[in-house]
Amino acid sequence: MILTKEDALQVLKENVHFKDLPQKFKEDREVVKEAVKYDCFSLKYAGAKFQDDKEIVLIAVSSCGWAYEYVSERLQNDKEVLLTALENFKNNISWVSNFEKNIPTTLAQDEDAKNKILECENAIIDHEYQSDKAMIEYYAKNYDYIMKVRRGEPADQTAEPEETENE
Numbered sequence: 001m002i003l004t005k006e007d008a009l010q011v012l013k014e015n016v017h018f019k020d021l022p023q024k025f026k027e028d029r030e031v032v033k034e035a036v037k038y039d040c041f042s043l044k045y046a047g048a049k050f051q052d053d054k055e056i057v058l059i060a061v062s063s064c065g066w067a068y069e070y071v072s073e074r075l076q077n078d079k080e081v082l083l084t085a086l087e088n089f090k091n092n093i094s095w096v097s098n099f100e101k102n103i104p105t106t107l108a109q110d111e112d113a114k115n116k117i118l119e120c121e122n123a124i125i126d127h128e129y130q131s132d133k134a135m136i137e138y139y140a141k142n143y144d145y146i147m148k149v150r151r152g153e154p155a156d157q158t159a160e161p162e163e164t165e166n167e
Contacts, residue, residue, distance in 0.1 A: 009034055018042035032056055040064035048072065057081055065089025077104040079112065086116040 002008050008025040012018065018026070018035035019042070025031045032050045035042035040060040043051060044067075050056050052072035060067035061084045068076065068085035075081045082103070107113045 005031060012038050019045040029053070029056075033059065036060040036067070037063070040067035041070075043067045043070040046070075051075075054078065054081070058084055061085040062088060073104075077106045079107060079110060082107055082113055083116050086113070086120055089120065 002011060002022060002025070005025065005028060008021055008028070008031050011021075012031070012034050015038075018032075018039065021031070021035075026045060027047060029050070032042070032046045033056055035046070036056055036059050040063045043057070043060040046056070051070055052074055054075060057067075057071050057075050058081065061071070061081060065085040065088040068081070068089075071081060071085075103113065103117075
């Protein structure tokens, strides 16, 4: 049973979800601050005052750009919060694309924000291209072997598929 603030802080370190803590701890700034360090999604369950607390919000979006979704409207219009969220979300094109459509109008024309979105999209495309490139190289090196196996023909047992450089 979680009776003290120290208990609450300890269980957060042990992967107990913030949302499962008693309400009194969800209203404690120190507990909320620790919770978003361990799990950025804790911001979702924090009160509105914490979703509007720039220090707490920056901790959350620094570890996970997804947390931006739970940031107050006022701080969604904060350039530092926006750029920090984007910096920490370079691995999901759908989020970046949706984010771009919903970017606050106060920042829509900001060159830094536009450049960060472009950087995120390019990083994602580069990552996806590298995966595709490795697959194409694998198929190119092993075409005969793969086609024999697909046709059900005996494949030379000594001719195992070749590894690509990326594997």
